[in-house]
Each structure stands twice: as C-alpha cells, then as structure tokens.
Amino acid sequence: MATTYRTCPRTGLQFDLDADKLMRWNAVAGVLWLLVGGITALLVILTRWPAIKLLPADQFYLILTAHGIDMLILWIIFFEMAVLYFASSTLLRCRIATPWLGWVQFWLMVVGGIMTNVAIFQGGSSVMFTSYVPMQAAPHFYLGIILFAVGALIGCGVFFGTLVVAKREKTYTGSLPLVTFGAMTAAIIAVFTIASGAAILIPTFAWSMGWIKEIDAQLYRMVWWALGHSSQQINVAAHVSIWYLVAAVVFGAKPLSEKVSRFAFLLYILFLQLASAHHLLSDPGMSAEWKVLNTSYFMYFAVLASMIHGFTVPGAIEAAQRKKGFNNGLFEWLRKAPWGNPLFAGMFISLVGFGFIGGISGVVLGTEQINMLMHNTFYVPGHFHATVVVGTTLAFMSITYLLVPTLFKREMLFPKLCQIQPYLYGLSMIVLSLVMMGAGTLGVSRRHWDMAFSGAPFQYEWPGAAYLMMGLTGIFGVIAVIGGGLWIGLVVLSLLFGKKLDGGATHDKPVPIPDQTVAASAGHTGSEEHANVAGTVVLAMTLLVCFVLYYFVNWKYLSEVWGLS
Amino acid sequence: MSAILPPSERLWWKQSISSQEWAWIGIAFVWAMIMFVMMVYWHINGKQNLSNEVYKTTTEMFQAKTDAFVKENTIRTEDSLVNPDLKMPVVKPNAKGEAFLLARLWSWYPILELEAGKTYKIHLSSVDYNHGFSLQPTNINIQVIPGYEHVVKMTPTKAGTYAIVCNEYCGIGHHTMLGRIYVK
Numbered sequence: 084m085a086t087t088y089r090t091c092p093r094t095g096l097q098f099d100l101d102a103d104k105l106m107r108w109n110a111v112a113g114v115l116w117l118l119v120g121g122i123t124a125l126l127v128i129l130t131r132w133p134a135i136k137l138l139p140a141d142q143f144y145l146i147l148t149a150h151g152i153d154m155l156i157l158w159i160i161f162f163e164m165a166v167l168y169f170a171s172s173t174l175l176r177c178r179i180a181t182p183w184l185g186w187v188q189f190w191l192m193v194v195g196g197i198m199t200n201v202a203i204f205q206g207g208s209s210v211m212f213t214s215y216v217p218m219q220a221a222p223h224f225y226l227g228i229i230l231f232a233v234g235a236l237i238g239c240g241v242f243f244g245t246l247v248v249a250k251r252e253k254t255y256t257g258s259l260p261l262v263t264f265g266a267m268t269a270a271i272i273a274v275f276t277i278a279s280g281a282a283i284l285i286p287t288f289a290w291s292m293g294w295i296k297e298i299d300a301q302l303y304r305m306v307w308w309a310l311g312h313s314s315q316q317i318n319v320a321a322h323v324s325i326w327y328l329v330a331a332v333v334f335g336a337k338p339l340s341e342k343v344s345r346f347a348f349l350l351y352i353l354f355l356q357l358a359s360a361h362h363l364l365s366d367p368g369m370s371a372e373w374k375v376l377n378t379s380y381f382m383y384f385a386v387l388a389s390m391i392h393g394f395t396v397p398g399a400i401e402a403a404q405r406k407k408g409f410n411n412g413l414f415e416w417l418r419k420a421p422w423g424n425p426l427f428a429g430m431f432i433s434l435v436g437f438g439f440i441g442g443i444s445g446v447v448l449g450t451e452q453i454n455m456l457m458h459n460t461f462y463v464p465g466h467f468h469a470t471v472v473v474g475t476t477l478a479f480m481s482i483t484y485l486l487v488p489t490l491f492k493r494e495m496l497f498p499k500l501c502q503i504q505p506y507l508y509g510l511s512m513i514v515l516s517l518v519m520m521g522a523g524t525l526g527v528s529r530r531h532w533d534m535a536f537s538g539a540p541f542q543y544e545w546p547g548a549a550y551l552m553m554g555l556t557g558i559f560g561v562i563a564v565i566g567g568g569l570w571i572g573l574v575v576l577s578l579l580f581g582k583k584l585d586g587g588a589t590h591d592k593p594v595p596i597p598d599q600t601v602a603a604s605a606g607h608t609g610s611e612e613h614a615n616v617a618g619t620v621v622l623a624m625t626l627l628v629c630f631v632l633y634y635f636v637n638w639k640y641l642s643e644v645w646g647l648s
Numbered sequence: 649m650s651a652i653l654p655p656s657e658r659l660w661w662k663q664s665i666s667s668q669e670w671a672w673i674g675i676a677f678v679w680a681m682i683m684f685v686m687m688v689y690w691h692i693n694g695k696q697n698l699s700n701e702v703y704k705t706t707t708e709m710f711q712a713k714t715d716a717f718v719k720e721n722t723i724r725t726e727d728s729l730v731n732p733d734l735k736m737p738v739v740k741p742n743a744k745g746e747a748f749l750l751a752r753l754w755s756w757y758p759i760l761e762l763e764a765g766k767t768y769k770i771h772l773s774s775v776d777y778n779h780g781f782s783l784q785p786t787n788i789n790i791q792v793i794p795g796y797e798h799v800v801k802m803t804p805t806k807a808g809t810y811a812i813v814c815n816e817y818c819g820i821g822h823h824t825m826l827g828r829i830y831v832k
Contacts, residue, residue: 141820174652211817215778217794218819257654300778300793331651338651341660343669366791367702367772367798371691379684390676394669399651451687452696458789459780459815526787528780528815532823536813539826540728540736540755543784543811596653613666623672627679634683638690644786646695646767646803 085591086178091489092587094332095597098490100589101182102172102245106165106490108189110483111578113161116153116196117476118571123150125564132557133534133550140532144209147530149200151212155314155471156231157196162479163269163321164188164238169490170266170324171245176593177254180244184237191234199227211530213311216287216303225288229281236277239270254593261338261345262331265324268348269317276317279309301368308359318471319389320351322433322478326396329430329478332485333421336403339395339614347395350388354381361449365458374451386446393438394623402614413618429481429505433474436513441469443630444520453637456644459530461556462523469516472563477509480570487574493581501573508566515559522552524640698790701799707775710797714748714771718758721747726759730824738830741768749812749827751779751792753819756812756827763832767803780816783829789815804831 087100098106126146129137138146172179179185201223202208208220246267249255259267283306289295327344330336338344360377363369404416421427444466448457457463487495495501527534527549534545534553657663691697718737725735737758741747745767750757751774762768772781772792779792790800812827 140823144817144820144822209820215816218777255654257656257658258660260653261651261655263652300795304778304791304793327651336651339669340663340665341655341657342663343665343673345660363791365698365789367793367796370700371697375684375687375691379680379687383680383683387673387676387680391673394672398669446683450683452690452694452698455696455698455788455790458791459782460787460789524787526782526784526813528782528813530817530822531813531815534823536823536826538730538821538824540730540734540824541811541826541828542729543813543826546785613664616668620668620672627675630679634686638686641696642694644696644788645783645805646801647788648695648697648699648767648801648803 087589087591088178088593089589090587090594090597092585094485094489096173096489097176097593097596099172099178101185102168102179103490105179105182105185105189106168106173109161109165109168110486110490112189112193113158113165113479114571114574116157116161117567119200120150120154120158121564121567121571123147123153124567125561128557128560128564130532131553132560133553135557136533141206141209143532144211144530145203145206148209148211149203152199152203152228154476155212156228157192159318159471159475159479160231160235160314161192163273163317164192164235166321166325166479166482167238167242167266167270168245169486170263171242171249174260174263175245175249175255176596177245177249177252178593180241180248185241188234188238188241191237192231195227195229195231195234197227198223198230202227213307214287215307216290216298216300219291222288222291225284225291229284229288232277232280232284235273239273239277242266242270252593258341261341262324262328264345265320265327265348268352269320269324271352272313272320273317276310276313279306279313283307283310301366304363304366305359305368308362312359312362315467315471316351316385318475320348322437322475323348323389323392323396325478325482326392326430326434327399329426329481329485330396330400330403333424333427333430334400334403336399339398339402339616343391344395347388347391350384354384354388361454364449364451364454371451378449378451382449386442389438389442390623390626393434393442393626394619396434397622398614398616398619401616401619405614405616413621416618423502424484425501425505426481426484428502429477429484429509432505432509432513433477433481436469436477436509436516437474438626439629440513440516441466441474443626443633444516445470446630447634447637450634450637453641455647456637456641457523459528460523461527461529462520464529465516465519465521465523468512468519473509473512473516476567477505477512480508481505483570483574487577487581488584491578492584492586493577494584495573496577496581497573500569504566504569504573508563508570511559511562511566515556515563518552518555518559522549522556525549525552527553695803699798699800703797703799705773705795705797707794710748710750710771710773711775714750714757717742717746717748722758723761745769746771749781750775751781751814751825752776754814754821754825756814756825759828759830761830761832762802762804764804764807767801770800770802772798772800777818778816779814779818779825782813782815784811784813786810791816804829807831
C-alpha cells in the first residue's frame with residue numbers, strides 16, 4: 084500500500100498520513116478521558132472539602148475509582164500512544180509500520196476503557212484504582228483493563244516495528260534521536276508493565292468469574308504494583324522525552340552529553356521496574372532486607388537517573404541560551420526565556436514541580452522506615468499529583484501547544500488564555516500537592532469520605548491544621564480543575580473553530596529535512612561540548628539542599644513516634 | 649535540534665563528559681548512598697523499625713485466637729456511640745505482653761489498654777479485606793492484610809487516648825472504621 088507523507092510548512096516535521104490520523108485520534112481520545120477525569124476530580128475535591136462534602140459516601144467511592152482509572156490509565160496512555168507514534172514515525176521521518184494494527188490498538192483501548200467505566204458507573208466496582216483483592220469488582224471491570232492493556236501492547240509493537248522500518252529503509256543515519264530513544268525506554272517499560280498486569284489481572288478476572296477460588300492478598304499487591312508503579316515509569320520516561328523535545332524545539336537546545344542522557348534513560352529500564360517495592364514498605368509479607376534492597380539499590384539508581392535529567396534538561400537550555408548571548412550573571416538565560424510561550428512555560432513548571440515537589444516527596448515516602456509516617460495517608464496522592472499531574476499531564480498539555488498547529492493544522496484560539504493556562508494549572512497543582520502532603524503529614528487518610536467519622540463507634544478529632552489543609556486542598560483543587568478545564572476548552576475550541584492552517588505539500592516518499600525549519604539542525608547536531616552551565620549547577624544544588632533538609636526532618640519526626648521493633 | 653535528530657557524532661558514547669555534569673552525577677550518587685546507609689543505620693540504632701515477624705494464618709484461625717484473647721483478658725466494657733446495645737470489650741495484653749487486634753468490616757476489635765513505656769507484641773490481621781492501621785495522633789501507618797498475622801512490637805511513649813483510623817479503603821463503611829487504644 085502506498086504511503087503518503089506531508090511536510091508541515093511551519094516546522095518542517097514530516098507526517099505519514101496514516102500515523103498522522105492515528106496520533107490525532109489517540110490524542111483526542113486522551114483529551115476526552117481527561118474531561119471525564121476532570122469532572123470526577125471536581126466531584127472528589129468538593130466532597131473532601133470538609134465545608135462542602137458534596138457527594139454521599141457510595142457515590143464518592145465510585146467517583147474516586149473512576150477518577151483514578153480515567154486519569155492514570157485512560158488519559159495518559161492514550162496520549163502516550165500519540166507520543167510513541169510521533170517519536171517514531173514523525174521524528175524518524177518514516178512510514179508507520181502496520182497502520183491497521185494501530186487501529187486495532189485504538190479500538191481495543193476505546194472498548195476496554197468504556198467497558199471498565201461502565202462497570203464502575205454501574206456501581207458494583209467501587210474498588211479504587213488498585214482493586215486490592217479480596218474486594219471484588221464486576222468481571223467486566225477487569226476485562227476492560229485487560230483489553231485496554233492488550234491495545235497498549237499492540238501500540239508498543241507498532242512503535243518497535245516503526246523503528247525497524249526506519250532502520251531498514253535508512254530514513255536516518257547513526258543512532259536514534261534522544262527523544263525517540265527516551266520514547267523507546269518508555270515502550271520497553273510498558274511491555275514489562277503490561278506483562279505484570281496480565282500476570283495479575285487475568286487471574287483476578289478468572290477469580291471474579293468464579294473460576295479460581297482465591298488470590299493471595301499480599302501476592303496481589305506485589306504483582307499489581309509491578310503494573311501500578313511501572314506504568315508511572317512509562318510516564319516519567321515519556322515526559323522526560325517531552326522535556327528534551329520542548330528544549331530542542333523552543334531553544335534549539337542540544338543535550339549536554341548524549342552519553343549521560345541516554346545512560347540515564349537506560350537506568351530507568353534497569354531499575355525502575357523494581358521500584359514497585361516501595362508500595363509495600365509497610366506490608367507484613369516482605370522482610371526488611373527485601374525492602375531495603377529494593378528501595379535503595381534499585382530505586383535509588385532510578386532516582387539518580389531523574390536527578391541527572393533534572394540537571395541535563397535545564398543545562399541544555401542554559402547552554403543554548405548562553406550561546407545566543409544571554410550570558411550575564413547566573414540566570415539571565417532563564418530570565419530571558421520565553422515565559423509567554425505556553426510550550427516552554429508548561430514544560431519548565433513541569434520540570435521544576437516534578438523535581439522539587441514530586442521527586443523529593445517520592446524518595447522520602449519511599450524510605451523504608453519513614454514510609455510508616457505516611458503510608459496510605461493523604462500524603463501519597465499529594466506526592467503523585469506532583470509527579471503524574473505536574474510532571475506528566477502538564478508536560479503533555481504543553482506539547483499540545485505545538486501539536487495543535489502542527490498535527491491538527493489549526494491555530495490556537497485565545498493566545499492570551501493559552502499563555503495563562505500553564506501557570507494557572509501548574510502552580511495551583513503544585514500548591515494542591517503541597518497542602519495534600521501537609522494534611523497527610525498530620526495523618527489524614529487518603530480515600531476517605533468523612534474526616535469527622537460520622538457513624539463511627541468513637542470520636543476522633545483531627546487537629547485544626549488538618550482541617551485547614553483540607554480546606555486549602557478544596558480551594559486549590561478547584562483552581563486546578565479550572566486550569567485543566569481551560570486547557571480542554573482551548574484545545575477543543577481550537578480544533579473545532581481555530582483558523583485552518585496549511586498542512587503542507589504531500590508526497591509519496593520521505594523527503595530530507597527542509598532547511599531553516601524547527602526540524603532542521605541549525606549548523607551541526609550533537610552534544611553541546613563542555614558548555615558552562617553555572618546557573619543550572621546552582622539550581623541543582625538548591626534542589627539537593629531542599630532534599631537533604633526535608634529528608635532528615637522526616638527522620639526527626641519518625642524518632643518521635645512510638646517505639647516499634 | 650539534536651534531541652529530535654540523530655546525534656551527529658556516530659560514536660556518541662565516546663564523547664567526554666563535562667566536569668560540571670560529572671560533579672553532579674557524583675554528588676547525586678553519593679547522596680543516594682547516604683540514603684541507603686540511613687535505612688541500614690536505623691535498623692541498628694533507630695527505635696522505629698517495622699517488625700519482620702509474620703505468620704501465614706486464616707481468617708477463622710485469627711478470629712478464634714482473638715476471641716480467646718478477649719475472653720481471657722477483658723477488664724471492662726464500653727458503650728458505642730452508635731449502638732447502645734453493643735458492649736465493646738476493653739482488653740489488657742496478657743502476662744506475656746501479647747495482644748490481638750483484629751480488623752474487620754468496619755471495626756477494630758477489641759479496644760486495647762496499654763501502659764506507657766512497656767513493650768507489647770500486637771498481633772495484627774484482617775478477617776476480610778485489606779485494612780490500614782493508622783494510629784492517631786502519633787501517626788504510625790501499617791498495612792493489614794488478610795491471611796497474614798503480623799506481630800508488631802510497640803512501645804507507647806505517652807499516656808492518652810489514641811484512635812486507630814482505617815486508612816485502606818475497605819468499602820462503603822470505611823470512614824466509620826475507627827478503633828481505640830488507651831495508654832495509661
């Protein structure tokens with residue numbers, strides 16, 4: 084079958100029209116699930132806000148289950164499929180392998196997503212995202228996730244196939260671009276993740292059908308988290324790739340060193356899978372040695388990788404800016420960055436929020452003994468709203484400011500609102516994460532309908548500060564929902580009513596990169612040789628100081644609780 | 649635009665790395681090692697480590713053990729706020745300092761009465777779903793899993809009335825699952 088390509092006249096990026104369509108449909112499906120996830124987010128927030136307490140208990144637990152599934156799985160993985168196709172077919176300027184399988188991916192994920200949501204909204208499957216056995220959901224709750232996962236696995240297969248096509252048809256020379264390399268690590272982790280998911284969800288489905296009598300509750304938790312956490316590592320690899328992509332597109336930034344950045348991605352593959360252990364630190368079934376080994380040796384090498392990316396991404400931007408002459412002092416390069424460009428603003432808030440808030444809190448939470456201070460408290464969702472929402476979702480939102488004109492051939496409407504959106508969403512989400520963690524530090528539980536414990540045989544009064552934190556959670560949660568809703572509104576309206584842009588000439592063979600475009604290399608490509616990035620060094624050291632202080636403060640807290648041995 | 653194009657040097661793995669990058673990698677690595685050593689150090693010198701003593705059990709067996717413990721060691725009963733007919737036993741650990749605490753839909757059973765400064769072996773398990781032992785206001789959180797009897801050694805530090813919040817979602821009555829520990 085003949086393949087048709089078009090070259091975007093604004094960026095020089097080349098799209099295989101089959102891949103183009105797949106990307107658009109996957110991205111749109113992701114946005115629609117984000118809409119469902121956003122509505123459920125608002126309902127969750129308004130219920131946990133003690134002054135409002137909107138929903139009754141049964142509806143709250145139902146909506147919270149939907150929020151977890153629709154955001155963490157459906158929105159993010161649909162969007163990641165678009166990212167995978169972009170990073171392979173578009174960046175390698177080749178045809179996409181087996182586009183029909185891409186459609187199998189898409190429809191399986193659509194059917195699976197709807198099936199699981201139907202199960203949730205029917206009311207018999209309010210088991211939360213984690214669905215710990217022996218609490219049982221309806222069979223189609225599990226079946227939907229399994230179908231969705233099979234779809235995602237096929238998507239990864241199409242991605243790998245496209246890498247092979249590009250190599251064989253020699254559409255590029257040498258090694259993969261760094262962004263594609265990062266996407267490849269995401270896809271490799273995805274295969275592992277989905278295999279783990281199959282290992283636990285297929286037996287669980289059989290159990291819900293009555294074919295299997297029992298599943299060990301501890302075993303379930305261990306294998307499930309190889310799905311639950313590793314899928315977050317897919318997100319990390321994907322959004323770090325997008326950071327590099329945005330740095331390249333906005334600044335023409337080159338990685339400080341290809342070797343270091345690639346090695347850091349490799350560390351994700353080698354060690355992050357095992358980080359699922361840090362969900363089991365307060366569990367009975369594992370020994371202390373197992374916990375220490377898995378959280379230190381394995382997890383810390385992955386943390387090392389994130390700390391490296393946290394240095395090399397701003398470092399690459401600094402090097403590019405200094406080359407352009409923004410050389411005064413430590414931070415002129417940052418002050419003179421295009422803060423009014425939502426593509427950059429979103430990406431940079433994502434980077435800083437992920438590192439300072441999500442990263443530090445995650446490592447502290449994942450310390451064997453300190454985990455007992457926070458396990459299953461509101462601290463946990465506070466932490467992962469800083470990683471998955473500020474990190475992944477905001478990075479995905481920022482890249483759409485590039486994708487709407489390039490991929491969808493529409494101009495973004497309301498440019499002023501577009502400029503505000505990443506700040507509104509990113510900053511409110513950062514504050515939200517902080518106050519959620521504050522409430523969790525005071526002991527407030529996650530997944531809990533009523534902090535006043537009405538109907539309980541005893542009374543327990545949380546400290547006033549906990550109520551304050553939950554009130555702030557309500558306020559900043561609502562602001563964040565507005566920021567997210569604004570993004571959905573801007574994207575959907577622009578897709579429907581934005582000015583149509585020229586899609587570029589079509590041709591039946593891949594063409595070389597046009598000169599003087601975003602996609603072209605200005606001068607030479609490759610690493611920025613030994614650039615001075617003093618400002619980035621200062622930023623990184625600031626991160627380290629915050630990290631060290633916060634880490635030891637928590638040991639101090641721990642030393643004050645009851646003796647445990 | 650090198651991040652979206654192949655690296656120009658085909659042998660990119662042979663490039664040298666700048667001293668600033670090396671320094672940061674070194675610092676981050678050392679910090680990771682310090683964090684590793686802290687966990688091990690706390691096992692040797694810290695006073696808050698989660699017990700490794702765990703036995704496989706069944707819900708019936710654990711229920712029977714808890715019932716026997718309550719029968720032998722109850723010191724008084726207490727009224728529930730929601731059900732005046734329900735007399736909740738307040739139980740002291742036995743002579744060996746052992747006590748049982750059972751999680752079920754949706755209560756912690758029984759009420760325990762401990763003394764500050766003494767060390768107890770608390771046997772924790774669930775007879776139905778996962779539950780979360782969240783001791784407030786001191787803020788200790790432990791996962792409670794059916795089929796696993798977790799023997800946690802606890803040393804209360806201060807007298808007072810403590811609440812056990814369930815912080816693992818366990819169904820529609822989850823938020824009413826509140827237990828109590830008295831420390832004299």
